[in-house]
Amino acid sequence: MKAFKPLEDFFIQNKWYYIFGIIWLLIIDAIQLIVPQILRTATNLLQEGKLTFSGILKYGLYIILTGLGIAIGRYFWRNYIIGTSRKLEYHLRKKLFGHLLTLSPNFFHTQKTGDLMAHATNDINAIRHALGMGIIMFVDSIFITILAIVMMIRTTNLRLTIIALFTLPFITIMVRRFGKVIHNRFRTVQEAFSQLTDVTQESFAGIRVIKSFVQEDLVIENFNKVNENNLEKNLKLVKISGVFHPLINFISSISFFIIIIYGGRLVILDIISLGDFIAFNNYLNLLVWPMMAMGWVINLLQRGIASMERINALLEEKPEIVDSDNAIELNSMKGKIEFKNVSFKYPTKENYALEDINFTIEEGQTLAIVGKTGSGKTTIVNLLLRLYDIKEGSILIDDVNIKNIDLKSLRENISYVPQDNFLFSTSIRENIGFAFDEPIDDETMIQSSKLAQVYDNIIAFPNKFETVLGERGVTLSGGQKQRVSIARALAKDSPVLILDDSLSAVDTETEEKILNGLKNIVKRKTTIIISHRISTVKDADHIIVLDEGRIVERGTHESLLELNGLYRYLYEKQLLEEKIS
């Protein structure tokens, strides 16, 4: 139970819902226990020939009234307890999601998205069940069991009660045993189903590759395999459920069998009345559910605790990158950037991704970084944005170590166009205005999309800036995506602009237009341009050439060409490629 400690605040805040829910639950339990008494009186009167038609109507009415009372009470406890467990689910999901977003990218590199999704769905569901239905079953089964047994002993016969109760605990044992197996099989059904959805989703997403490689048969064969697996797992679940329910019915019918034989004898011998016998059967019937509930409740609680422990482990995960105690806010960043003796290894790697990096970019200057793939270009940006922290060397902005700059203010002062151009499945307007809390104003949106040379494309769509992107919307070309991503960064208008291979998917003519358009902006900002293409970087104030994590050459376009080194080699190779194409 210690596992639920982090939810203490929630329980305190919602204690009245739980208390009212439990009170209603107890009220309807008490009403349920009246029904056998009504039947007892009515039957005894019938047997004695004292019941008139109006009497029958009266007792019938009592039964209906208890039914109504139970229905009303159920409505309230469902609302109070199940409703609160839904709030708990919302609260926990919000807390977990909010916490996960504080964690560093490295955490997401080491965790599978599927596992995180499973925590956010299955584990939170298990906690909701334990603290919703679990509580209800627990209170209900204890209360009904005690009261029904007391009523059976007090109003009918002790011996009959002991005999009748003999088989009932087997129901609890069976529910416990079968409950575990059913749960495991249910989980494999869920896994098989999610495998089926994954394969289906991937087949539709990759439809162009499948068709162009004429591999429809292979894909159908794969699909059939997972579909068969799903069927097999479902049949296993059906089989065990098929045994479980009749078995429980059978065990409870043994009790009724004993009662009919022994209780019937007591009626014949006139030790108990027929009304007692009927009431007793009713009490016994009421006891079957709590016996099952006891079994379920133990399983629900065990699963809930295990899930809560997994969620707690995630909630205790500390963000690797946090503000230092004396972090300062950069309200008007000028944009001088300095890397001093920076060396860096990714936490999961043995080798250095960057070694002994030194450079300075003065306010308003442009630095270009070129180098072969995997040479460490993006890593420089990752470090500047503090997506990873360095242990060797220092990075300064406006002469302040970035470790001493408030993280939010550091990132707010940098407009970044990432290499993967990730866009959200919302409208183009919302994507371009992503940096703002309020909807973006038309002027900024239009201006930045014009500068990114994507305005004409956007207004050619029927819904223009309201065009929704992604699966249920328009699919943009690689180059259009890059340019929307550039527009998003330009709209943010921060003192530092970083373009990470952001023009690779556009043709050289569009590239030229974008670079020309950016000229005025770039003059005002400190800019880092990462590119494979020399044409993109040739006008930069400084160019550094990276190779295997080290700066091997540096200078301007002209001075680097004169060096006759890697830069010149890359330049000539690209000239040749251009000529050939």
Ligand SMILES: Nc1ncnc2c1ncn2[C@@H]1O[C@H](COP(=O)(O)OP(=O)(O)OP(=O)(O)O)[C@@H](O)[C@H]1O
């Ligand atoms: N998150 C990460 N975890 C571990 N290693 C990484 C990570 N990101 C990059 N690396 C490794 O660090 C090295 C430098 O990668 P980086 O992405 O900086 O190269 P790049 O020059 O930007 O390459 P490209 O031009 O292909 O984008 C590579 O060996 C890469 O495999």
